[in-house]
Amino acid sequence: MTRAERVRALLDEYARQRYQNEREQREREREAFARDPELEALRARSVSLAAQSLRAAMNEPDADKRRAIAGDMRQKGALLNAETRRRLRALGLPEDYLEEHYRCPVCRDTGYVGDAPARFCACFERRLAMGEQSGQGAQTFEAFNAAFVPEENGQRARLLEAKGLLEEFADRYPQARWRNIVLSGAGGLGKSFLLNCVYERVNSRGFAATRTTAYRMFDAMRRRHVGDAEDADGFAALLETPFLLVDDLGTEPMMRNITVEYLFLLINERMEAGLSTMATTNLTPAQIQERYGERVCSRLFDRASALTIKLEGKDLRLHGIR
Ligand SMILES: [Zn+2]
Numbered sequence: 001m002t003r004a005e006r007v008r009a010l011l012d013e014y015a016r017q018r019y020q021n022e023r024e025q026r027e028r029e030r031e032a033f034a035r036d037p038e039l040e041a042l043r044a045r046s047v048s049l050a051a052q053s054l055r056a057a058m059n060e061p062d063a064d065k066r067r068a069i070a071g072d073m074r075q076k077g078a079l080l081n082a083e084t085r086r087r088l089r090a091l092g093l094p095e096d097y098l099e100e101h102y103r104c105p106v107c108r109d110t111g112y113v114g115d116a117p118a119r120f121c122a123c124f125e126r127r128l129a130m131g132e133q134s135g136q137g138a139q140t141f142e143a144f145n146a147a148f149v150p151e152e153n154g155q156r157a158r159l160l161e162a163k164g165l166l167e168e169f170a171d172r173y174p175q176a177r178w179r180n181i182v183l184s185g186a187g188g189l190g191k192s193f194l195l196n197c198v199y200e201r202v203n204s205r206g207f208a209a210t211r212t213t214a215y216r217m218f219d220a221m222r223r224r225h226v227g228d229a230e231d232a233d234g235f236a237a238l239l240e241t242p243f244l245l246v247d248d249l250g251t252e253p254m255m256r257n258i259t260v261e262y263l264f265l266l267i268n269e270r271m272e273a274g275l276s277t278m279a280t281t282n283l284t285p286a287q288i289q290e291r292y293g294e295r296v297c298s299r300l301f302d303r304a305s306a307l308t309i310k311l312e313g314k315d316l317r318l319h320g321i322r
Pocket residue numbers: 104105106107108109110111112121122123124
């Protein structure tokens with residue numbers, strides 16, 4: 001990977017992190033609101049207080065009175081916040097339970113700090129440098145080294161078996177035994193590494209392939225849905241590429257009328273056209289069914305054409321692969 005590609009991949013990861021932060025915050029909200037409905041009422045009062053004050057300030061020509069409105073809003077807001085914190089404590093929850101939590105509070109998981117021209121946050125620079133050291137430029141079957149993988153519980157044997165099947169696929173594509181591949185398992189087991197190996201091998205044999213993340217795939221779907229003319233080819237390219245590799249399926253945002261519908265369209269059209277698709281995912285088949293429904297699931301795991309590999313074991317990042 002070039003530096004530009006690494007930056008883009010890392011920015012994708014940061015975007016996914018932000019969506020996850022929001023999801024987790026909404027989940028905490030749902031839980032807290034269910035246990036104490038007054039918390040939801042307090043949230044609603046805070047929102048309407050801010051909106052009302054803003055409107056009043058905009059319609060007030062006198063600067064002193066505008067300041068008074070702002071001061072009044074702060075005071076009332078502080079009272080509402082204090083009551084919220086008190087109620088959270090009463091539930092045995094942390095006071096910041098309803099706020100968004102960030103992996104990096106400095107950049108709020110955007111990867112950037114400062115106004116234009118913004119620069120990369122220290123956390124982003126660190127991650128970028130880490131990727132350079134661990135040699136992300138060489139995610140190939142040749143560079144694959146199972147010596148890092150713990151032998152216990154058959155983890156190394158399973159990974160080697162997965163590698164063997166994927167290498168067979170990549171060497172025989174497009175005449176391989178399977179048309180589609182789903183590589184599942186928890187994070188850090190080397191799924192992305194293996195996806196990159198397959199991509200590199202197929203590419204180096206002279207076949208066109210497109211590698212993307214679930215997040216970028218979703219972005220193309222969303223743009224197609226809203227008719228973004230500038231990116232009209234994004235989704236079409238995913239439909240038409242002879243071999244599509246999607247990393248991290250399941251981490252893309254779930255948006256009504258988009259995610260499930262377009263994913264089904266994508267998989268279905270590609271299968272009808274006889275094109276190959278590979279996906280890695282942290283989700284189990286049951287979770288895939290729950291998230292995307294039966295139609296997507298039955299296409300994805302179609303017995304006649306799909307190879308499903310499940311990796312299990314310990315996080316390999318701790319052992320140096322990746
Ligand atoms: Zn940061």
